[in-house]
Amino acid sequence: MDNFKVNGFKAAAVRSGIRGKDRLDMGLIVCDRPAVAAGVFTTSLVKAAPVLLDTARLADGKARAILVNSGIANACSGAPGMAAAISSSKFVADGLEIGEDDVLIASTGVIGEQLDLACFKKAIPALIEALSTDGLVEVSQAIMTTDTVAKMAVRVVEVAGKPVKLVGMTKGAGMIKPNMATMLAFVMTDVAIEQGCLQQMLQQACDRSFNRITIDGDTSTNDSVIILANGLAGNQPLTENSSEAAPFMAALADLTKDLALQIVRDGEGATKLVTVRVKGARNDQEAKQAAETVAESNLVKTAFFGEDANWGRIIGALGRSGAAFDQQQVDIAFDEVLMVENGLGLGSEVEAAATEVLKQKEFSVNIDLKAGSGSCEYYTCDFSLDYVKINADYRT
């Protein structure tokens, strides 16, 4: 577990009772010293109480702790929900003797139910008592909902001669689509960095990772990605103009993409991870529209589940995507197997080869629209019987 430690960070998780007695459902991450903090949150108009509170508390660009629970999302919970959010963070602030404003919170679970403050009152002293440098792994387990595996990633990068470490965790398996989803992600790092630079890098990393994945096309009220950077690596603090910013940015982007792909692989009912690559769009925006529409099509995703190289559904999705192209120019390949050339299928022999590609657990769909130089890479999963089973029965 040494791998998932970052200098200056401690964490712990407990069974608070919010999600029943048998599982970890509350976690606390604490930084020994004030950390530079940045966040990216749901674009939904309907925002959960933790999202509203964190957005306000990140105005000063600093934080010391993240308190997180699973089981209840504290969304659509009105004034009582906001009061609960504030009170729970106050228990943490009092216990750690830090400012309330330095405590960020996150919740995930069922929308529309109220949190029981008694659970927090009892759990938080235990969490503080149990804080340890090994604790991040347990927190990654405590944030799981329909996730079947805990999701963590680690990167080490040299910044101006100093080794910098990043440890990330995430959760999410359904209600996943671009613009954040029912997903939480926390990244802890010891890099020294200016807040404006950190915020910009986090947004950029999210745009190419968490905002490029889809499981079911639904966006949640609680999506939050938070990064804490405590500066203990001792590098000259990074700014937007630092020549040393690039390697850290690359490491952060790589880490968030790793976490995002872990979400798709663990998508509710998912059996396959599919990368949809579009090139040759008129511009990057149209490439994104095209890739997103293919990645979100239920018909395409059920065909993936059936291991059916039904390219007609892919071209159907492209046609309604809003991207401009000439249907007589489109090429479509599964991995390296070209199946459609200039809008026409290449026949049954090729189809047999393509079907072999679809039998793999991970493959790519490569689309060339030949209308320009825009490109986009998007990540999706197949749509299985288990997705419906999981979501028809979620609350029962």
Place this chain on the structure above:
Amino acid sequence: MDNFKVNGFKAAAVRSGIRGKDRLDMGLIVCDRPAVAAGVFTTSLVKAAPVLLDTARLADGKARAILVNSGIANACSGAPGMAAAISSSKFVADGLEIGEDDVLIASTGVIGEQLDLACFKKAIPALIEALSTDGLVEVSQAIMTTDTVAKMAVRVVEVAGKPVKLVGMTKGAGMIKPNMATMLAFVMTDVAIEQGCLQQMLQQACDRSFNRITIDGDTSTNDSVIILANGLAGNQPLTENSSEAAPFMAALADLTKDLALQIVRDGEGATKLVTVRVKGARNDQEAKQAAETVAESNLVKTAFFGEDANWGRIIGALGRSGAAFDQQQVDIAFDEVLMVENGLGLGSEVEAAATEVLKQKEFSVNIDLKAGSGSCEYYTCDFSLDYVKINADYRT
């Protein structure tokens, strides 16, 4: 079957072999005399050969016949596909001794495969031989793909003292979403009407029927709604300014809504028909965005399948819809059971009553955003295990 006859129209269907030997898969509808014709077609950029051909042939606003096949969509079939479309219509024109331009065609089925002209060559003389005033019912069977029932509707309306009859048929069960879907609909009527007026009325009727339904959010390459009006009712031809236009428009709108709801009821795997009503949006456009987003959400639709009154998913969909509202103002009811008032759930007693509503085969979700006077009604179905089964195995 007397009900499904219209003065001046004959029809027939045969087993042409395109879809195997055991089922009706080709139909022909013929009007004794030139009919005023109008059409509304897919908005997809990728349009099937029949859509392109019909659009061109409707430029003169007249037609005599509709030839339709199921099994192969003749989409993404390039120049050979267009040649097949033209040739098949020529067989009909020659056999009936009418102009090629007066023959419209429609296809539905798998995208990307080529039609076998030999099937048409053999079937069309048989179709012409079999034409009868009773034949529309058989055509409605021949156009079925994953449909489990044939779909027809009839209306009789008095226009300026003359009885006018409308008989409609439709098909479609998957790849169904607004802006037309993998759906075909044909309406035969004996009204006398000017072409511009007919086109406008058809567009208006489609906007409130076929363009307000969703099964899986996918739009097809082949969607076509065609109306033929032969004037035999003997009314003074309707124009945009006729005072008699209103009752005909109402009957047409009622007929197309009837057909559209038949599609949703027969949605692939569907077990429930759900009407999503949004009021209180800032304007009708935002009401439509809100209703459509709820109606298309996989999470909402799987909850319907599970008979779970999970309003959190509904408010989640509203939040990402793009419609503006205050989350502390939203009301949500299932039929008459108010479950959310001013953004807050009304508790477990109400939930039990709402669950009873969801156990019905048909119910409504009534949403008040309290932000203005915009409203929209949208029709959807639940999302079941069978949808995935049907679409994972469609071609195998």
